[in-house]
Amino acid sequence: MARDANPIEHLIDLMARLPGLGPRSARRAVLHLIRKRAILLAPLAKAMADVAERARECLNCGNVGTSDICPICADEGRANGLLCVVEEVADLWAMERGGTFKGRYHVLGGTLSALDGVGPEDLRIPQLLQRIGAEGVTEVILALNATIDGQTTAHYIADQLEDRGVQLSSLAQGVPIGGELDYLDDGTITAALNARKRL
């Protein structure tokens, strides 16, 4: 065998465990890395070691960064009473790419799921309730995914916040920008129709 128990084979095995890569694409990636050893493989090894050492969760909101309190939570300009609740860090990053939201975030770390035995205590829901008082939050935007679990979680949080005197909202549902009706599912079209806007 060309690659028995050697470092290259080991690297391929590890790479194949990344989401979106399988054994075949991991081999392709590793050969590419070896070809670009100086400009890609070595810097990547260093960047990974760096992140492995420094990455941490924000103690306040659950965002991933390199400090105990993330730059968004540390930014006093964003303490404007708006709090956007998302499922995962990836959703927070997606919202930030939008670039229009100027409040703070709260990352739940998943959704409630009776099937998988995920209860409120397994998510960052107690911390959410605590923050609402402590940070003077006036509006909570529930930016959870439009899935069954996401909407179940949104309803649970809405129930918990019912008598806390905060405004609750959720993201609008409808046709995506650039979306073609023919490719949309029926649920989205129904939602867009029900929420139609007068011109």
Add this chain to the structure above:
Amino acid sequence: MARDANPIEHLIDLMARLPGLGPRSARRAVLHLIRKRAILLAPLAKAMADVAERARECLNCGNVGTSDICPICADEGRANGLLCVVEEVADLWAMERGGTFKGRYHVLGGTLSALDGVGPEDLRIPQLLQRIGAEGVTEVILALNATIDGQTTAHYIADQLEDRGVQLSSLAQGVPIGGELDYLDDGTITAALNARKRL
């Protein structure tokens, strides 16, 4: 911004340069890595550093490994006069996964291409001609891809070897095992028909 000029952003940028990953899947991979820091990110950083330091091309055949002469070239049991010529290291690995070829390999490092200005000297063709005499090669299997450039390169090598007294062969073309006729291109069907076997 949540990730301005920080190590996580830097890692995402590098990951997005891997084949098969784009900015979105790189972000997903990095979040996955951070969640699995101890069992995946740290080992991966170490494995990459290890490969960056130790990987080298076999001086004889061009295979990638961790020694100057790869295990296949070093294996005297494989000095049986059979030499399989492939375009890339990935092709060599694919042949080895097949597990039936017990000769040695020669990795060209690409194909001849007038368009891209790739001539015989840019590939490992001179080394191939040198090996045929030095290693007592009796049969050369041209396992190049069934593309225009691959076949052009195969013809060029066949020309070079015409009076060297070695048997030349190429891989059979036909229907892949498990392949369905309906999904095959016309060229493959024609090739399979022309090379049909009596039962």
